[in-house]
Amino acid sequence: MDGGRPSAKRRAKLPARRVNLHASILRYLAEISRLGSIRRASATLNVASSAINRQVLRLEREFGVRVFDRLPSGMRLTPAGELLLQHVRATLQGFDHLLAEVDGLQGIHSGHVRIAAVDSLLVDLIPRALEEVSRRYPVVTFSALAAAPASVLAGVASGDAEIGLTFVVPTTLTLQLVASAPAPLGCVMSPTHPLAKRTSLRFADLDPHHVTLQNDSLPLAVDSKDEFAAFRARAMARFTSNSVEFQRGILRSGLAVACLTRLGFRREIAAGDLVWVPLASPQLRALEIGLFVPQRRTLSPAAGLVVTTLTRHLQRLAEDGA
DSSP, rough: OSOOOHHHHHHHGGGSSSOOOOOOHHHHHHHHHHSSSHHHHEEEEHHHHHHHHHHHHHHHHHHOSSSEEOOOEEEEOOOHHHHHHHHHHHHHHHHHHHHHHHHHHHHHOOOOEEEEOOOOTTTTTTHHHHHHHHHHHHTTTEEEEEEEEEHHHHOOOOOOOEEEEEEOOOOOTTTTEEEEEEEOOEEETTSSTTTTOOOBOOHHHHHHHEEEEEETOOHHHHHHHHHHHHHHHSSSSEEEEOOOOHHHHHHHHOOOOOOSTTTHHHHHHTSSSEEEEEBOOOHHHTOOEEEEEEESSSOHHHHHHHHHHHHEEEEEEHTTOO
């Protein structure tokens, strides 16, 4: 690959290339260019450096040229990268203009949005989405309540909540799954823990170690399965809690291991303060977090906007590998 400006022959081919420019990679390119390194962009975007680097390498493969020169002093755009960045900036500006036009059509001047979600999503995902909405609509108010997975679905079905985020399970016709993202179950622990260097774990590997269990943390469809239920019954549960914040403190102390998704600990994992090791169970690796709304009730304009914003954030999670 040539890091310089493409030749005339190569330029003739570029329009025919299927370059997959998702919203996430547009943000990544802009931040890397602005800050000069993937590490700094990772800290700003709160996305793991490995995920950003993976997307950049994929883009370079699809585009057929290097976008950045990797120098000892940091990342520098190649001439081809400069051209691409112009497209990125124009695309992002056009998207902002589109949002402004949609805002005018929606006429959202007030509203209160009620959200129910599993606790881990209230740590990062939902606050980021609501911050985005709040900046554009200062008059909209929100209530976001933590609930057990089954209670989230029940709350949306009953009308206590307009939006629910929980594990994806088969539901009744009263609920609609709008979007989802992978949320595999694994083991969260301190980087100093004896199991922290493993690439995969079985429940039997945890038997000699203290664990911290989270009450009602999984949907019944998963929790009732023999393998996980048997582990919970025999585990050396030194701590039990339904609070992600409590679990965070225990895990960082190195006192125990927890079987959880990464979603409530993405910042700590990206910073190296905690480690997440996947479980070998195919069923638990296939878990997903879903965004549910009522099937037969029309959402308020404010709630519809929140659904659109949360959907975009879930898509980013899916692109980043959650």
